[in-house]
Amino acid sequence: MVAPELLQIAQQARQAAQRLVRLDTATKNQALLAITEALQAHQEEILAANREDMERSQGEGLAPALLQRLKLSPDKLASNIQGVRDVRDLPDPVGQRQLHRELDAGLILERVTCPLGVLGVIFEARPEAVIQITALALKSGNAVILKGGQEATHSCQVLVRAIHAGLEGTAIPPQAVQLLTTRAEIQQLLALDDYVNLLIPRGSNAFVRYIQEHSRIPVLGHADGLCHLYIDQQVDIPQAIALAVDSKTQYPAACNAIETLLVHQGIAAEFLPPCAAALVAKGVKLRGDEATQKIIPVAPATEADWRTEYLDLILAIKVVDSLAAAIAHINTYGSGHTEAIATTDPQAAAQFMAEVDAAGVYHNCSTRFADGFRYGFGAEVGISTQRLPPRGPVGLEGLVTYKYRLWGQGQVVATYSGAQAKRFTHRNLPL
Structure with missing residues (x-):
């Protein structure tokens, strides 16, 4: 009551x-x-x-x-x-x-x-x-x-x-x-x-x-902000590291901060060591799947990590064998908030932008841009x-x-019904 x-x-x-x-x-x-x-x-x-x-x-x-x-x-x-x-x-x-x-x-x-x-x-x-x-x-x-x-x-x-x-x-x-x-x-x-x-x-x-x-x-509203950044095999590594650091650490308590980093196996050995060093320098605690653990020293990630919105300086890392696998992971575990790809391959970017199911899909920019003020809405x-x-x-x-506002002059529907019905003009006028 x-x-x-x-x-x-x-x-x-x-x-x-x-x-x-x-x-x-x-x-x-x-x-x-x-x-x-x-x-x-x-x-x-x-x-x-x-x-x-x-x-x-x-x-x-x-x-x-x-x-x-x-x-x-x-x-x-x-x-x-x-x-x-x-x-x-x-x-x-x-x-x-x-x-x-x-x-x-x-x-x-x-x-x-x-x-x-x-x-x-x-x-x-x-x-x-x-x-x-x-x-x-x-x-x-x-x-x-x-x-x-x-x-x-x-x-x-x-x-x-x-x-x-x-x-x-x-x-x-x-x-x-x-x-x-x-x-x-x-x-x-x-x-x-x-x-x-x-x-x-x-x-x-x-x-x-x-x-x-x-x-x-x-x-x-949204119930979760479980966001991902995917690092493609064709990528500008320094740029991708900067995107990962910003997307995770600029404001880790925000719903548009990433919680999982996906990395293509073709670039993982080259990308993960410097990226991990940059993240750890910012105080991030890393967790990784078995493939990640073979490249960098991290705590093991479990199935629960792929479903967790940390809202903290914690990041789960997974190595994937293809762009399709990254998209499948995101569409399985993501919350539909904001997802990003780092790649120099325009075809990979186009596929990611088309197939990822989220309110925001980004190419080569931080997920932290998902914000009404930054979009020019004044606020949200x-x-x-x-x-x-x-x-x-x-x-x-x-x-x-x-x-819908309808302005008339005494018209009735009967005029437009039956064998002798009058036809509608349906003419669009200037807005």
Whole structure:
């Protein structure tokens, strides 16, 4: 049963969403500008709250990967404030006419983009998600109910207070951005299918799967980030080593960091020793199959390693006998997130890009590029590995749907039925 307080929050969010749908681009952009100014004005308070969260979480033994996600440094905060500006500068995804067709004289059909309504976003750690998601939600005309992890409670509360302060005096009501603070509220949020139009969970495999299995509300997200880099037999070795190091160590707690390195047997003896040395120098612990163990000293890898998202400085290595074997391994164990190939062979690259089943497939670049900010989306609400769109990093375009609008002058279907039926013109008009 949903508590009256949470039901009121959901109702307020729904009412705010109904106001948002009528706002023009300039009005929404003005509100986003006010939010950036408020976040800058409250910067010291935000960072102090985050330090409090970090100290408490360290004392409670929070996993290193989550601690890394929880930390909100001055640079990270500044980057996220800039992200709000970037979202403000993006084209408005609402009100875009995708179809303009004359069915008959005076009977005009349009397909026009519109907001989803109310988003429910549940995330672990990552207090910066409050900033990113708020910017994307408001720009796309959606209200949002946020639920951060207990470890980020103080950070999220201060961030939302700053956002509310920024929205005061704008056309967007502060009730468009709501924050839940207790674990008990998560289960109740999942039951609000009359008010919430989309759930976006960001967290561990078990966490996302729980959300998917316990709500009738549509869910956008990914349960795993099990990414691979495949080193082909024709490859620029120094470049490939740099890609492996960056894909694993630049931010190992990220869902787009690689967890398995696949190496063609034709290049393994030449590639693995210098690559292993570079990875170990960065603190990576290596595990390998039998073929790998014959080339470099590593701990043995088991079947479980091919299925593990470490989110840490641990990397499993497997030697494969062909490109086809690498693709088969990825399509068996991968999570559909991001997969990469290092090769100088354009045919191998083309085959990999075509046959690997993932939201992102990369050639000669780090898997860490799988990110809404780096894609030019301003920010992202999350990454989706489902096959139906939206897929991959989800920005503004993933937060709108569309409606068909038909403009008539008294036409009835009977006119177009029967032996003397009038014919439709079905003439496309300029968008």
